[in-house]
Amino acid sequence: MNTANNNTRSNANNATVLIADDDEDIRLALDLLLSANGFKVIEASDAKQVVLQTQRQKPDLVLLDMNFSRDTTSGQEGLDILKQLQQSNIPVILMTAWGSIELAVKGLQQGACDFIEKPWNKAKLLNSISQQLSHNRLKQEHQGYRQLLSSKPQSKLQNKNWIAESAAMQAIEQLVMQIAPTDANVLILGENGTGKSLLAERIHQLSSREDNPFIAVNMAAIPDNLFESELFGHQKGAFTDAKQHRVGRFQLAEQGSLFLDEIGSLPLNLQPKLLRVLETGHYEILGSSQTEHANVRLISATNANLNQLLKDGEFRQDLLYRLNTLVITMPPLRERLADMQPLSENFLQHFGQKYQKSSLTLSSGALKKLQQHSWPGNIRELSHVIERAVLLATTTEIGIQQLLLDTTDIESTGVTLQPLEQAEQQLIEKAMQVTNGQVIEAAKILDISRNALYRRLEKFNIHYE
């Protein structure tokens, strides 16, 4: 038996097909063909029976003749039944007389999924039935997933406080408020643990798609040979290991947002496929020849240097242009020191609850220590440090000792030995830069008074408002 027939058999899987035709000989011929290929067959010889059989036996597919009464050729009868079948969500394949393309097109426009000309080609007919059955199965599975997703009690973001008090984060907030309601693709850049994933979800929550799914995919965690199936889904039997149907992430995110994290990990040979969906909205489920249409907003993120990947020929320029309609660069934690206290207090409260230690506070020494650390792992690292401190706490105040931060930070911040006054000037310039020139906030970071900072700004001739 050839592969097409094997696929038909595996897709038949006891599927029930209703043959709706007034010609007894045609019903018999089709019955023989379909039964021999593993389908359960029921029959209807007039319009009334079609509706009745559909309600009672709930077939998985209907093969519908367009002209029930032998002497009519208008096809109106078939179109009328088609309309009634639409409500039941059962796929319908039309059977039309040879040469009646116009009628077939009308049927397709009104919701039929395919058409077959009489006299039929056996392999073609079996193939079409098999494809429509698996497509419908995928559709149902997909609806099931979406119901599951929409019944999620709370999103990740609703459980978390979004902290953005520093000047750098305030600027990002302003941008997010502007771009979230649009459908534009967004690329989020930034070091590990800076909050790229949380920001992606925030953009989704602030968009008109908020009631639809937010689907996140970590591209770095997918083996190369499974990318296509992960993104676009596959049909049973599409490749050796495809034992079950799989709904792709594009389909799951339909009407919602798709977040592709670590986009730099997308293999070069698959980049044209993603580019095609972004350009045309079209893609195919693996193993199916039917073209699907995606309606998703794409948010992607990476900590990789995409420009370097471009230079090295590992990332396509045209794909980057599609992804980076809008770019947001998350600042590292060491450049948003005004967020250190609220972030730490947020984690203190969270882990205090988790480990049943209430009313925990940070000593001023501990806060200063946190502000001096270089945080290569950014907010994720801060959350781990605070979790450990909560576990180690013996009183309600967390001190420097519980933070267990070593003193090697200076090396990792890349500070070089230089005249003290020069270092002072550099620190002040940096503080003014990360606070967007806000003197009060910069003074807080440097832990000096506002007047002391003004004096130094004058001394070093640094511009301020």
Ligand SMILES: Nc1ncnc2c1ncn2[C@@H]1O[C@H](COP(=O)(O)OP(=O)(O)OP(=O)(O)O)[C@@H](O)[C@H]1O
């Ligand atoms: N603005 C914020 N307010 C509160 N918590 C935050 C904020 N940003 C990030 N976090 C927390 O920091 C941790 C890391 O965030 P997230 O996973 O979004 O970072 P990421 O940049 O996507 O990391 P990676 O690059 O490793 O994928 C999470 O626990 C997240 O809840």
